[in-house]
Amino acid sequence: DIVMTQSPLSLSVTPGEPASISCRSSQSLLHANGHYYLDWYVQKPGQSPQALIYAGSNRASGVSDKFSASGSGTDFTLKITRVEAEDVGVYYCMQTLQGRGFGQGTKVEI
Amino acid sequence: QVQLQESGPGLVKPSETLSLSCTVSGASIFGHYWSWIRQPPGKGLEWIGYIHYSGSTRYNPSLQSRLTISFDTSTNQFSMRLTSVTAADTGIYYCAKLGSPSSGFLANYYWYIAVWGKGTTVAVSS
Numbered sequence: 001d002i003v004m005t006q007s008p009l010s011l012s013v014t015p016g017e018p019a020s021i022s023c024r025s026s027q028s029l030l031h032a033n034g035h036y037y038l039d040w041y042v043q044k045p046g047q048s049p050q051a052l053i054y055a056g057s058n059r060a061s062g063v064s065d066k067f068s069a070s071g072s073g074t075d076f077t078l079k080i081t082r083v084e085a086e087d088v089g090v091y092y093c094m095q096t097l098q099g100r101g102f103g104q105g106t107k108v109e110i
Numbered sequence: 111q112v113q114l115q116e117s118g119p120g121l122v123k124p125s126e127t128l129s130l131s132c133t134v135s136g137a138s139i140f141g142h143y144w145s146w147i148r149q150p151p152g153k154g155l156e157w158i159g160y161i162h163y164s165g166s167t168r169y170n171p172s173l174q175s176r177l178t179i180s181f182d183t184s185t186n187q188f189s190m191r192l193t194s195v196t197a198a199d200t201g202i203y204y205c206a207k208l209g210s211p212s213s214g215f216l217a218n219y220y221w222y223i224a225v226w227g228k229g230t231t232v233a234v235s236s
Contacts, residue, residue: 001171033215039222041155048204048229049147049155054222058211061224092155096222099168100145100157 002026002095006103013083013110021106023076023093029056030073037097040069040078043105044089052091053078085110112136114205114227121233122199128192128234132205132227139163139181143208143221144188146179149229150201160208161188195234202229 003026013019029037036056043049051060053069056076066081080087088110093103118130132144146158159169161179169177173192181188192199209224211217 033219035216035220037220041223043155048226049223050226051209051222051224054211055216055220058216060222090154094155094157094223096220099170100160102155102157105154 002029002098002101004093004095004101004103006091006093006106008106009104010107011109013080013108015084015110016082019080019083019087019108021078021091021093021108023071023078023103025074025076025095028073029076029095029097031097036071036076037095038069038071038076039094039096040067041092041094042087042089043092044086047089049092080108083108083110112207112225114207114225116203116205116227116230118203118230118232120231121235122195123236124196124234125194128195128199128232129189130203130205130230130232131187131189134186134188134207137207139183139186139188144179144181145206145208145223146190147204147206147223147226148199148201149204150198153201158190158203197234200232200234202231204229 005024040053041049069078090105113135115133140163145160161167176193178191205227206223207225208221
């Protein structure tokens with residue numbers, strides 16, 4: 001099984017400042033097709049999760065360009081350029097290479 | 111616009127079977143992947159499994175021996191059954207539709223969780 005580990009588990013950010021969340025997998029998420037099999041989701045308070053990023057670095061439909069993601073091999077990063085109050089929530093990475101598996105989540109608060 | 115609605119018992123006794131359904135509106139079961147995810151109280155997300163309209167399934171290895179995901183095209187619903195439940199199966203259960211990019215190399219090749227239901231709370235208790 002692929003184990004996903006996020007850090008930090010909690011992040012307090014000043015509005016307007018950037019934020020960065022790390023996600024590490026226990027084995028490479030590089031598929032033979034050259035794409036990374038990793039997604040990012042956010043669960044805002046009281047809501048269902050929603051997709052932010054798929055296949056390593058592609059923004060899902062309707063997602064603000066203030067969200068970006070990158071990475072290679074086993075190390076991935078989600079970046080928010082300027083955190084706003086509406087970005088508060090728990091951010092999850094999820095591997096899609098072997099079945100599916102989530103990281104523990106990173107709670108972002110203002 | 112695709113909408114998903116979970117339904118099922120809010121309370122299940124230990125050792126019994128949990129059965130949940132997800133009603134899909136705004137899309138047909140055909141041509142897509144459908145998934146279940148759960149969230150224990152105060153904890154993170156756990157992927158349960160998915161089913162393709164062809165009938166193929168993939169389950170979380172930790173649940174595989176107790177889990178069945180199926181669909182009913184006549185009602186445009188898909189369902190999950192989890193046998194021999196314990197308190198560890200308590201939580202919010204979400205149904206979801208997997209989506210794929212509409213163009214590019216990954217179109218119809220890469221599937222991510224595009225639409226989520228609002229979730230239904232299940233408690234396992236005697």
